[in-house]
Amino acid sequence: MFPASFQYHRAASVKDALGMLQQFGDDAKLLSGGHSLLPMMKLRLAQPTHLVDIAGVAELSGVREEGGKIVIGGATIHDNVASNQIVRNKLGLLAEVASAIGDIQVRNRGTIGGSLAHSDPAADYPAGVLALEGEIKLESSSGSRVVKAQDFFVDLLTTAIKPGEILTGVSFTPHPARTGFAYLKHRQPASGFAIVGIAAMVTLDAKGNCERVRVGVTGLGAKAFRPAAVESALAGKKPDTGAIGTAAAHAADGIDPLSDIHASADFRSELARVYTRRAIQQAIARIKT
């Protein structure tokens, strides 16, 4: 598989990369881990004439704590998120999601910024970032803005990123006390991507009722989403088996499910319901009281 010819540029900094994006305009594409972009180029489905490589930009990589938030740099590889101690201790759901991506080779190249920007309907990160209500930072040569996860995913392979913008980081609030989480994934047997992936995070109040339930669903529809009806059905409720089952039954409500050779729309919807139930149950079972 041979891509069409292109020019390769290695960016030294975010500023440098932004400058090149401005200079080359529509002919340029950012290259991060390359694990989504390069396969498309090899099939000649994408034929950018300039690649601006941000994988080596130091300021885009790594995990830091900042004003009570945890910030993941846009070019941080999946494995660094999965194995980072801060993330594992304070943002366990994200570590669990990151470790469910692909295989070790993929996790050693693919980046959070690339994954979110590409917004594959079967990608894992979007489910976690939605459930965690992450905030996505976008920078351009004219300034920067923050987009909430809820507003970031627009449609199939489409996000709120505008031409000339770089996703420089995602910030999260650490898990509060009495919180449990789980990421459950039904893998597509060939690609390993999610046929359905459910990220669930549950915080209980002092009485053991649901204070906050957040669910992110990937794989089911054209874009990842939060099933509002599931979350609200449990709010304030005692999370017994019946209540969880009733709530999870809404996991696919209002979604136009994808269908392919690996899973039909009906089966995907059913998987979403079953895995939502199981993920919430598992999240609750993991809460340390």
Added chain:
Amino acid sequence: MAAGIVPKFVGSRVKRREDPRLISGNGTYVDDIKLPGMLAAVMLRSPYGHAKINSIDVEAAKKLPGVVAVLTGEDIRGKLPTLITAAPAQNVPYHPALAQDRVRFVGEAVAVAVAIDQYTAQDALDLIEVDYDPLPVITDPEKALEADAPVIHEQFGNNISTRAEVKSGEIDRAMREADRIIKFRLVNQRLAPVPMEPRGAVAQWNPGSEYLTLWSSTQGPHLLRSYLAEVLKLPEHRMRVIAPEVGGGFGCKLNVYAEEVMTAYLAMLLNKPVKWIERRRENLATTTHGRDLITYIEAPVKNDGTILGLKARFICDMGAYLQLLTPMVPGFAGMMMTGCYKVPAMAFEQLMVFTNKMAPDAYRGAGRPEACFIAERTMDMIALELNLDPAEIRRKNFIPKEAFPAQIASGLIYDSGDYEPALDLALKHIDYPKVRAEQAEGRKHGRYIGIGICSYVEICGIGPSPMLPPSMKGGGWESATIRMEPDSKVTVLTGVSPHGQGQETSFAQLVADELGIGIDDVTVVHGDTAIVQYGTGTFGSRGTSVGGAALMMAVQKLQAKMKKIASTMMEVPPDQLTFNNGTIAMASDLTKSIPLQRVVDASYGHKHPIPGIEPGLNEAGFYEPTACTFPFGTHACVVEVDADTGVVKFLRYVAVDDCGRIINPLLVEGQVHGGIAQGIAQALYEEVIYDENGQLLTATLMDYAVPKAEMLPHYELDSTVTPSPINPLGVKGVGEAGTIGSTPCVVSGVLDALKPFGIKNLDMPLKPEKIWRAIQAARKA
């Protein structure tokens, strides 16, 4: 190793001697071959399943800087003949290396661009304009038989390549006398072999000596040379075919492909070395597939579970053209479909049907996985129908130990066998009564555990030459040369062409033991027609049983000659001598010996010639087997089905294999592991899917589900040993056993888990959705 100690190598776990170079990146595969001035060829492939080619415009492509040539079907018409089918078929279509007039499957080569590198060649393809008129497509072989189906090769009037019937024993009487006839339909879905290394070829033509050298990732370099000689009209002594490291074959590299022919043709045409390397998408679309067999089965049985006969109708999907052995594979399935059971009568009808798909051909097991699937599903169906235990129904119908050598209804003669001990051992390993109790208990609580059993027998060591199609080049025999070099180290040239099987190790073990030398004193060379004497190649688990036997013949000749020389030197009759620990010694007193090196010196130095003995130590053996070998065994598994999602989880997987005498347990286990993985893949995951327009929906590894380690169980292996009387080594073959035994085993286990739902049969692969749907339907009913 301490001086003076030479261990017995045969039977011990000697590590593969091929591995250090392979895992350290020092192997040379076709793509590693780089020749000065070498050009790259890339194929333009049909995007349509069926279309008329109106015109092809290559002018723009030819003008692209760096492009050397662009050829279409018109450029080779009349210059290159049809590609070859060696197996008998009634309607054999014309099969050009580049499509002419029509394309008949997605991926068929339409044009080739040759350029200074692959990038430029690929750019050239983007500039070729082909004007197609799409034609109606047919991908379902049963629909292809309907009267109004589009005809793929108009000259035949319909889509039937071959109709053949085999009948043996009193099948009609069996049908009459049965208490009941169990009828069902089985599908062996289409699979892609997916070797780690795709195909590839490099060709070099020397116009001065009119000599062609071709490197190809092939399983049979000599066969390939013979066929290419015919297609290219070259004499075989002016051709050298080299199989360098070959990264997996599984049958799909035992062929003569359009690309091999074109690469050689282009090198000759352009007087430049040419390389063609298959990409993964091409590999999935245009390397032969496997299986794709629909069977309608009728099994006459007595109410006590005795099977009286087996009748089957085969619908064999042949794809659009016939590759080398395409029409031969289903026949193997028919001949072996009665499995390890006493089935006095059988009949099968084969309908080989053209469709707008790639041709299937041999794929790991080539007919025996299909056969075993028929036999074992039949046993399970009988057990289900008569409410008998699946293990007992097998035991009841097994060919008894006393019956061997046993002629089965199809006429084949099973060399040796003892089926019950393997079954017993497998049942013991899974603790059959206990796991049945767990199953019963689990069912009360909505836990669906299933126990799968498969007792298989298969055919290896192919085989006596008359078993191969009359028009196939080479024979069922195999060859070897052994050479003791002047320093008493040994070179073996084998006619088989191992590509993962490990004969560089096992053959060295054999030779080292026979000659009383170290294993590092032996090098095994293969895969080069200019170095190695003619051989047939590696397929059908024949490498050791046939190739090893040939080697033993050569070894014995060498031993005889060396003993004669030693005899005159030691003044002891040759028949009292033996090879021991680097010496030739008196069998009765090993201390009375002379070093091998002295015998070697006497032979090569030749200063004191012995009358009647030529100088040199070089002997060859050509071994024609008298019959095939029939390995067998029982696989058993315990699985659990998640009724909410249809997901299958393995709890146990036990394989008890009997491949005759074991030369190297490590190699056997490796073959069994890989085999089971591919067999489980058929049961649960893999499936080549074409849509009704002939588009290949599993065109990349993002959609074709080759299993990863996490999708496979932990294997628990054991063996019984029933030597084969057919060959001097007592070996049977183990390259395909795992694939053959595992598919029915897993299907049996999953269906056993689904028994409470009343689900009797489901077509492979048993994907979660299929299982879930069946459960949903059962719950509604």
